[in-house]
Amino acid sequence: MHTALDTCTRPRRVGARNHDTTMEPKKPRKNAKPVNPVTGITDGKLRTLIKGSLRPIWRDTSRRVFIASIRRQERNPATGKMRFVIDCADCSRTMGISEKEFRTLVSGKKRAKASLVYEIDHVAGITPLAGIQDTLGDYVHSLLFGAQQAVCHACHAERTAAQTAKRNK
Numbered sequence: 001m002h003t004a005l006d007t008c009t010r011p012r013r014v015g016a017r018n019h020d021t022t023m024e025p026k027k028p029r030k031n032a033k034p035v036n037p038v039t040g041i042t043d044g045k046l047r048t049l050i051k052g053s054l055r056p057i058w059r060d061t062s063r064r065v066f067i068a069s070i071r072r073q074e075r076n077p078a079t080g081k082m083r084f085v086i087d088c089a090d091c092s093r094t095m096g097i098s099e100k101e102f103r104t105l106v107s108g109k110k111r112a113k114a115s116l117v118y119e120i121d122h123v124a125g126i127t128p129l130a131g132i133q134d135t136l137g138d139y140v141h142s143l144l145f146g147a148q149q150a151v152c153h154a155c156h157a158e159r160t161a162a163q164t165a166k167r168n169k
Helices: 043-060 062-070 132-145 153-167
Strands: 011-013 023-025 072-075 082-087 094-096 118-122 148-152
Touching: 043 062, 043 132, 062 082, 062 118, 062 148, 118 153, 148 153
Parallel strands: none
Antiparallel strands: 011 023, 072 082, 082 094, 118 148
16 A cells, blocks of 8 residues: 555556556655655645635634624615615625625636625635644634724725735745
8 A cells, every 4th residue: 555655656567558567666746745654634724624624613603703793774765675784894895695696707707607796805814824733823803803804896906905015025
């Protein structure tokens, strides 16, 4: 049985169609990241899996409670029915809780799936998940318990771009 450590040096069959059983080592990829011997994946892949597992927890807990705390009821001008709305913290745009829009991609095409018109922004940002052993607790704490604001998609894009530029300076 091959392990994750053998992925770069594992022998492979050459000419399998011709039933040639000559074995030669697999060539390593250029700029290949090192695989962790304990997890069998790279550290970057592990960070991605952890973040992907924690986001649904955030959506079902503190994000949901935050939205419930800032929403208010208002009459929908188009239908006359009552609906829950929130306001953008930056531009004061009023948005329905379940209001969606088809966003335009960089290529100019419309996305196939509609997205909510608002996003929940972590005011101070989320602690980067660099060294998992050192920063996992800080990352989870800032994700779940950090200050949040509701902002429209356009304002969130501006905020994120400013935070990224500041971080990369």
